[in-house]
Amino acid sequence: MQYIEMSKEELLTLKSELDARYTEAKAKGLKLDMSRGKPSASQLNVSLDMLDCINSSSDLKSENGTDCRNYGVLDGIDEAKKLMADMMNTTPEHIIVYGNASLNIMYDQISRAYTHGLLGSTPWCKLDKIKFLCPAPGYDRHFAITERFGFEMITIPMTENGPDMDMVEQYVNNDAAVKGIWCVPKYSNPQGYTYSDETVKRMAALKPAAEDFRLFWDNAYIIHDLYDDKKDEVLDIISECEKAGNPDMVFEFASTSKVSFPGSGIAAMATSVANIADVKKQLTVQTIGHDKINQLRHVRYFKDINGLKAHMKKHADAMRPKFEATLEVLEKELGGLGIGSWTKPNGGYFISFESMEGCAKAIVAKCKEAGVTLTGAGAAFPYGKDPKDSNIRIAPSFPTPEEMALAADLFALCVKLVSVEKILENK
Amino acid sequence: MQYIEMSKEELLTLKSELDARYTEAKAKGLKLDMSRGKPSASQLNVSLDMLDCINSSSDLKSENGTDCRNYGVLDGIDEAKKLMADMMNTTPEHIIVYGNASLNIMYDQISRAYTHGLLGSTPWCKLDKIKFLCPAPGYDRHFAITERFGFEMITIPMTENGPDMDMVEQYVNNDAAVKGIWCVPKYSNPQGYTYSDETVKRMAALKPAAEDFRLFWDNAYIIHDLYDDKKDEVLDIISECEKAGNPDMVFEFASTSKVSFPGSGIAAMATSVANIADVKKQLTVQTIGHDKINQLRHVRYFKDINGLKAHMKKHADAMRPKFEATLEVLEKELGGLGIGSWTKPNGGYFISFESMEGCAKAIVAKCKEAGVTLTGAGAAFPYGKDPKDSNIRIAPSFPTPEEMALAADLFALCVKLVSVEKILENK
Numbered sequence: 118m119q120y121i122e123m124s125k126e127e128l129l130t131l132k133s134e135l136d137a138r139y140t141e142a143k144a145k146g147l148k149l150d151m152s153r154g155k156p157s158a159s160q161l162n163v164s165l166d167m168l169d170c171i172n173s174s175s176d177l178k179s180e181n182g183t184d185c186r187n188y189g190v191l192d193g194i195d196e197a198k199k200l201m202a203d204m205m206n207t208t209p210e211h212i213i214v215y216g217n218a219s220l221n222i223m224y225d226q227i228s229r230a231y232t233h234g235l236l237g238s239t240p241w242c243k244l245d246k247i248k249f250l251c252p253a254p255g256y257d258r259h260f261a262i263t264e265r266f267g268f269e270m271i272t273i274p275m276t277e278n279g280p281d282m283d284m285v286e287q288y289v290n291n292d293a294a295v296k297g298i299w300c301v302p303k304y305s306n307p308q309g310y311t312y313s314d315e316t317v318k319r320m321a322a323l324k325p326a327a328e329d330f331r332l333f334w335d336n337a338y339i340i341h342d343l344y345d346d347k348k349d350e351v352l353d354i355i356s357e358c359e360k361a362g363n364p365d366m367v368f369e370f371a372s373t374s375k376v377s378f379p380g381s382g383i384a385a386m387a388t389s390v391a392n393i394a395d396v397k398k399q400l401t402v403q404t405i406g407h408d409k410i411n412q413l414r415h416v417r418y419f420k421d422i423n424g425l426k427a428h429m430k431k432h433a434d435a436m437r438p439k440f441e442a443t444l445e446v447l448e449k450e451l452g453g454l455g456i457g458s459w460t461k462p463n464g465g466y467f468i469s470f471e472s473m474e475g476c477a478k479a480i481v482a483k484c485k486e487a488g489v490t491l492t493g494a495g496a497a498f499p500y501g502k503d504p505k506d507s508n509i510r511i512a513p514s515f516p517t518p519e520e521m522a523l524a525a526d527l528f529a530l531c532v533k534l535v536s537v538e539k540i541l542e543n544k
Numbered sequence: 545m546q547y548i549e550m551s552k553e554e555l556l557t558l559k560s561e562l563d564a565r566y567t568e569a570k571a572k573g574l575k576l577d578m579s580r581g582k583p584s585a586s587q588l589n590v591s592l593d594m595l596d597c598i599n600s601s602s603d604l605k606s607e608n609g610t611d612c613r614n615y616g617v618l619d620g621i622d623e624a625k626k627l628m629a630d631m632m633n634t635t636p637e638h639i640i641v642y643g644n645a646s647l648n649i650m651y652d653q654i655s656r657a658y659t660h661g662l663l664g665s666t667p668w669c670k671l672d673k674i675k676f677l678c679p680a681p682g683y684d685r686h687f688a689i690t691e692r693f694g695f696e697m698i699t700i701p702m703t704e705n706g707p708d709m710d711m712v713e714q715y716v717n718n719d720a721a722v723k724g725i726w727c728v729p730k731y732s733n734p735q736g737y738t739y740s741d742e743t744v745k746r747m748a749a750l751k752p753a754a755e756d757f758r759l760f761w762d763n764a765y766i767i768h769d770l771y772d773d774k775k776d777e778v779l780d781i782i783s784e785c786e787k788a789g790n791p792d793m794v795f796e797f798a799s800t801s802k803v804s805f806p807g808s809g810i811a812a813m814a815t816s817v818a819n820i821a822d823v824k825k826q827l828t829v830q831t832i833g834h835d836k837i838n839q840l841r842h843v844r845y846f847k848d849i850n851g852l853k854a855h856m857k858k859h860a861d862a863m864r865p866k867f868e869a870t871l872e873v874l875e876k877e878l879g880g881l882g883i884g885s886w887t888k889p890n891g892g893y894f895i896s897f898e899s900m901e902g903c904a905k906a907i908v909a910k911c912k913e914a915g916v917t918l919t920g921a922g923a924a925f926p927y928g929k930d931p932k933d934s935n936i937r938i939a940p941s942f943p944t945p946e947e948m949a950l951a952a953d954l955f956a957l958c959v960k961l962v963s964v965e966k967i968l969e970n971k
Contacts, residue, residue, distance in 0.1 A: 155614055188580065405807065411835070
């Protein structure tokens, strides 16, 4: 029976049962963290052998003879470019290999646009108003960058096929103050949605009012499938933009943070040859080069895209049981109650939960009180404000499957409790 | 006999001898690079064992239990902070450990000041005019950053005791557009001069017209001594600024680029606690954290400051013969001729040569023609323009001592040849 159909008395009875269960649950003293898309320790073990790939007896020269121990090579050693290009479904001439984090590359592109402009256009710091489109729910750290620079963030609703493209086109093609859009095209954070071919093609075919409008295409989960037989595919944005006559319109990002080690991976940007030349003018002032030994470590370990993909299956094996345990509990505990819905992604790091309106903050607080930490409610929206207060991001990666089942159990209990209270308010 | 005292005939005879020797030298087909302060391959071997410090069996937890393989820790693991603090003669609360390059940290501070301002002051991008003081000869990559941001660079003459402090005080204390000064306080690039205690104290005691004026204190060679018994010492700028009531006035930089591996080292900034809080507000938007496994690798290998210093003796053993070979040739070939002078530093990576006025470019070109690459003449000055065209940076680190002797020999020959031609012009 859906909660909404219950009588006041039924609800009050239910509430007192749930209250009792909640008191019991609190007494268990859980301490579980589902707040961030952080791999678990056992998942990190999957990559441990990489640390043996480079030692004092290794040949530390790259394929073209560069001594990777010394200064130089601004944009990455050739074989690292090739590996990242293959991962990103593009070719090495589109690639710059950076340091350990794609977030830093994104910040860097925004900061460079702000200080120096893109391909000769006016630096954004000289403009009165900059706007960014923010498909939401989305990734809080994206929004943190644009908020920090004082850009106005415009929320674009997400659908199962990606951002609402009518709205995107409306803004981008008519307002020259709109300079960018944040996109996580595959297994989006937090919903796990993948942009449809139509969405990608419409993105690539935008006719921006601003010559320096860019797609900030964060392909964070490009090879992060959970299942062998159910893999989402997303079109290559670099070639789609080329085909649409907008070759310079996209900055695409990826990293091995969730492939090898978060913080000790390698990250890359893919973009047009013209953009690469433009970026390098700045990059050569910023650094002499990134960590080539770590680039070599990655290449020697993964060898090629097949090695990468085989490695990702091991990650999937670690992740799948956690997703399944969570989804199983959600279905069992909340299915048919009409008090929430959730996504069932084929990859990525998150499950997105939609509670009844006005309940997300209270659910997260109740979980916290009983020892289960979730991402702060609203975090997935610009300025941290979820207009409906309904979205909750569940990150199943860090706990074990057993812990995830426990955590999901508590989560479901809190959803029920807060929902009952909400419904009672209006009875 | 000094060249200047020779008769025209003597000079012409000399010139024809030198021409003949130069033709011979060219025929040797030398290929030597003294252009950058790059360690040699054998010097890099000194650090090779570091690559065995971390492997798949290592405990990858930091002292406080942090799993260094995972996300997190914005400002560096505690033991890396301690190591860098000890290296920089300060304490860990003043330290942020960054990624692989101090140049990048410097860029980052300038860029942050430009986009967001320092400690609440007006972002530099909102100001009409920014000026930077550039003690010269200095480090070309410093000047490249300030040039890229369009700051006016003001050349400050260097002395054996550091920058001309009368001039520095004059500018800094009276002109609010002056926002910074580039300093390499120990074994300056390229002269190898070390700031005297008086210079450091006067720097710390500046009374800037601009509240957001900063010393950009690049302590690149802080532990890079050549001799056990002749070590320059430079006062700790952090505590000197504190004592002078200017705790927030300095950003100090250092790295292990020339200690472990260039490109694969760790870099740090030291500054006041207030500045650190200010920086972290931005840094948390830029990144989740730097490479903690590499931080751990460094700490496990060097253990502590004593380990670092013992390691630097091995570097000194590799470097000293190159410096000595160069200085020996310069003394033997050019001593007493009155056509050039050069520095004899106790550490760092460079020897600075002063030719007769108007000769540096021609000397560098002549060397190049015969297969010896030097740093471009003028590179050590703002905008690449040496007003006297007399400064040449010699970087002895990359070639072997034998190659350095050969290269110095050719260099001396080119100095003679160009000087004779110059003197003849005026006879």
